[in-house]
Amino acid sequence: MTNMQTASASAQRIFDFIESEELPDESDKSSEMPEVKGNVSFENVRFSYPDTPDKVIIKNFSAEVKAGQKVAIVGPTGAGKTTMVNLLMRFFEINSGSISIDGTPISQLSRETVHNMFSMVLQDxxxxxxxxxxxxxxxxxxxxxxxxxxxxxxxxxxxxxxxxxxxxxxxxxxxxxxxxxxxxxxxxxxxxxxxAPMLILDEATSSVDTRTELLIQRAMDKLTKGRTSFVIAHRLSTIKNADLILVMRDGDVIESGNHETLMAKGGFYAELYNSQFDQAS
Missing domain, CATH: 3.40.50.300 (P-loop containing nucleotide triphosphate hydrolases)
Structure with a gap:
């Protein structure tokens, strides 16, 4: 019975893949990009998944990221952190607004071109x-x-x-x-x-022990040096050295700045940061 259930679930995923709509032809889009510096701009990005168009996930996201910056995206579960990265990689298309790399909207670039700009380290x-x-x-x-x-x-x-x-x-x-x-x-x-000139780290240290996490953090510091990097992390202690921290809630950026600035502000980020130590104790 267990084997049958496993086979049924696998078959369903195969049929879903076969029946999925093909991606549109992109022969008219650019497959080349001059030397990538890594300046990234989000302007009034709005997004909802195609199967739930009335449920807006990203409402009005705007941010400016300079080349070489380490950007941390934090917030509670469901805030839209991973969704923003998926939009940056063109895994989904935005409803409105624009996302640009070095001044070029990614909608004008082929998906392959965009993907080749990034290295990714994921939780799984x-x-x-x-x-x-x-x-x-x-x-x-x-x-x-x-x-x-x-x-x-x-x-x-x-x-x-x-x-x-x-x-x-x-x-x-x-x-x-x-x-x-x-x-x-x-x-x-x-x-x-x-x-690659840019980097995405999505919960890259979530499945390791403290000693290995320190080892990974050192490797990350070397990996991110000189590269524009986007780091999604629930352990806020791992992103204290980020150049820019974007605090998301309900699909919007509600705070931004570095760790010291946000802690001094005493807002939502400070609440999130301090709550982790309250839970640990």
């Missing part, structure tokens, strides 16, 4: 059955062993890789013991190899 890690090398390199070409060693050392993965029987050529399968933290570090190393 994804690895496939293949060698460590294949999981790190993925679809990139010309990656040397020296580059692999460098990013693994930066992420604190070098010791783990060297303990594997075949090193980078070890096949990751159920027989290879690998922790949730090591899986996350592998996805971070992959992002470092990609070396």
């Amino acid at each position: 890690t994804w690895l496939f059955e293949g060698t460590v090398r294949e999981n790190l390199v993925y679809n990139m070409e010309g990656i040397s062993d020296e580059s692999l060693e460098r990013v693994c050392k930066a992420c604190g993965l070098d010791k783990f890789v060297h303990t594997l029987p075949e090193g980078f050529d070890t096949v990751l399968s159920e027989s290879v013991a690998i922790s949730a933290g090591q899986k996350q570090l592998l996805t971070i190393a992959r992002a470092m190899l990609q070396n």
Whole structure:
């Protein structure tokens, strides 16, 4: 019965995919972008999901992000944090307003062009059955062993890789013991190899212990240096060094500034930040 339920759920996802509407042709959109600096502008963005057009998720979002800034997006569950990132990546199209990168509206760029501007590290890690090398390199070409060693050392993965029987050529399968933290570090190393001009980190440290989180934070500092980065985090202590913190509630930005400014203001951000320590105690 369990196997039948699993097969039924899998079949439903397959049929949903087959029946989903095809994306519109984008042959008229630009597939090239000059050297990306990383200036990002959100202007009066409004969005609701196609299947629930009357339920507005993002109401009137506006923000200016300068090249190289580390931007943290915080707020309670359902505030619209991940939705904003999905809109930035053109996973969905906005109802009105505009999102621009270096002055060019992303609606004028092909999805592939937009996607290639970003490296992503998500809460849910994804690895496939293949060698460590294949999981790190993925679809990139010309990656040397020296580059692999460098990013693994930066992420604190070098010791783990060297303990594997075949090193980078070890096949990751159920027989290879690998922790949730090591899986996350592998996805971070992959992002470092990609070396895209912009970065999205969505709850990247949520599934690791405190010691591994510190290791990841150091790797993140190296990864985000000189890159425009968007960080979504529930642990507000991990984004204290952000250049800009956007505080969202009910689809709107209600506060913005750095950690010190927002704490001194004593508003919603300060309430969120202090509540985490109240819960911990």
